[in-house]
Amino acid sequence: MKKYRSLDLFSGCGGLSLGMSLASDNNGNKIETACAIDIWEIACKTFEHNLGLKPICEPIDDDLVRKVNQQHGPFDIVVGGPPCQGFSTAGKRALDDKRNGLVLAFLRAIEITKPKVFVMENVTGFKTYQNGKIHEEVVEFAKKIGYQVRSAIVLASLSGVPQRRRRFLLVGSKVGTFRFPGEVKLPSGENLFNDGTVDALALEKFFVQKPEDGQEKWTFNDATSDLPALAAGERLEKYRSSAKNELQKYYRNGSTKPLDHFAVGHKEYFIEMLSYIPQGKSALDPEVQRTMPENLRPTSGFKNSYQRIIGDAPSPTITRNFTTPSSANCIHPTQDRALSIREGARCQSFPDWFDFLGTTDEKRLQIGNAVPPLLGKAIGESILDAINQTWDEWE
Ligand SMILES: C[S@@+](CC[C@H](N)C(=O)[O-])C[C@H]1O[C@@H](n2cnc3c(N)ncnc32)[C@H](O)[C@@H]1O
Numbered sequence: 001m002k003k004y005r006s007l008d009l010f011s012g013c014g015g016l017s018l019g020m021s022l023a024s025d026n027n028g029n030k031i032e033t034a035c036a037i038d039i040w041e042i043a044c045k046t047f048e049h050n051l052g053l054k055p056i057c058e059p060i061d062d063d064l065v066r067k068v069n070q071q072h073g074p075f076d077i078v079v080g081g082p083p084c085q086g087f088s089t090a091g092k093r094a095l096d097d098k099r100n101g102l103v104l105a106f107l108r109a110i111e112i113t114k115p116k117v118f119v120m121e122n123v124t125g126f127k128t129y130q131n132g133k134i135h136e137e138v139v140e141f142a143k144k145i146g147y148q149v150r151s152a153i154v155l156a157s158l159s160g161v162p163q164r165r166r167r168f169l170l171v172g173s174k175v176g177t178f179r180f181p182g183e184v185k186l187p188s189g190e191n192l193f194n195d196g197t198v199d200a201l202a203l204e205k206f207f208v209q210k211p212e213d214g215q216e217k218w219t220f221n222d223a224t225s226d227l228p229a230l231a232a233g234e235r236l237e238k239y240r241s242s243a244k245n246e247l248q249k250y251y252r253n254g255s256t257k258p259l260d261h262f263a264v265g266h267k268e269y270f271i272e273m274l275s276y277i278p279q280g281k282s283a284l285d286p287e288v289q290r291t292m293p294e295n296l297r298p299t300s301g302f303k304n305s306y307q308r309i310i311g312d313a314p315s316p317t318i319t320r321n322f323t324t325p326s327s328a329n330c331i332h333p334t335q336d337r338a339l340s341i342r343e344g345a346r347c348q349s350f351p352d353w354f355d356f357l358g359t360t361d362e363k364r365l366q367i368g369n370a371v372p373p374l375l376g377k378a379i380g381e382s383i384l385d386a387i388n389q390t391w392d393e394w395e
Pocket of ligand 1: 080
């Protein structure tokens, strides 16, 4: 039984590392995070508190990675999600733009540490940012230093996460083929991004469609029905019934109570307004507005504002705003309040013992930022598969 050594860059509170530690192959081989780096102190503390490894709390650059490689290497695997924003890089190379510095830092870390496999995780827009230039240059860089490279969009609900969260993954391998878990393809069977051109509208239409019946294992209700009902502003850290399914057993394994089952408070008029919103609808919807007294009607918001979650489907994407109905689709399906911190963590597939440190705002951000651990587990299993294989159809 072997433990492959992983370096987790931009490790946050540890969603990806926790998930990868749950993966194993047929021979019992596993993955352990041998070193993690993140600049955010409270996230590093959460990581250490829950996973027993103290991340290096410093900005990632070449000197630090060289030092880490000497002290903690060699690494079989490097993973990470370098923050990246869409902006225009008129003319120049995208990787020369300082604003893409963290993507370059990630690539340089690969060049320095030379793992068998690396996985870069990012927002779904990554492949279209800067007219595809940043993606092209990342692929070119990775190929030049000896990796076979592929990328895809994956949908977390297809890997056992009770949430429709889409992420972009770019994988480099010096060993075998990486099979993307829950890869999202167009109905035609074409990979969405293989030809490099993206019709954003067509994409959105596809993404809002429900995947075929049976492909998604768990709904919001499956994920939360054993938690007690809460009023806005209330905290109840106990279970209301025994675990009802395998997912609830997974959350509760090793936990005596659901930490942070706490819902933020709302004003009286706001709670009344929420009571008029049916599942899957928003208070900004004219049909819904007609049913509510005029003085309660919100007048503006974002696309997902004041929307009630559908209990019988996976949750929508959990962002840092999952306790703020004016900014996100985060109203409980049957209770007139935003999701509790624990419900947000469960939608992200964190077990109940996972204790987020810091203020409520810091907890929300750590949870919203994370790779869902059960997606991390699926990524880990694909990495182990790739390590166990030899070459096949990679271009
Ligand atoms: C999307 S989050 C990572 C989430 C993590 N993979 C998980 O699963 O929990 C990105 C992280 O990058 C970190 N970060 C941003 N700039 C950084 C830098 N210059 N050096 C190190 N970490 C940085 C942030 O603090 C944040 O925790």
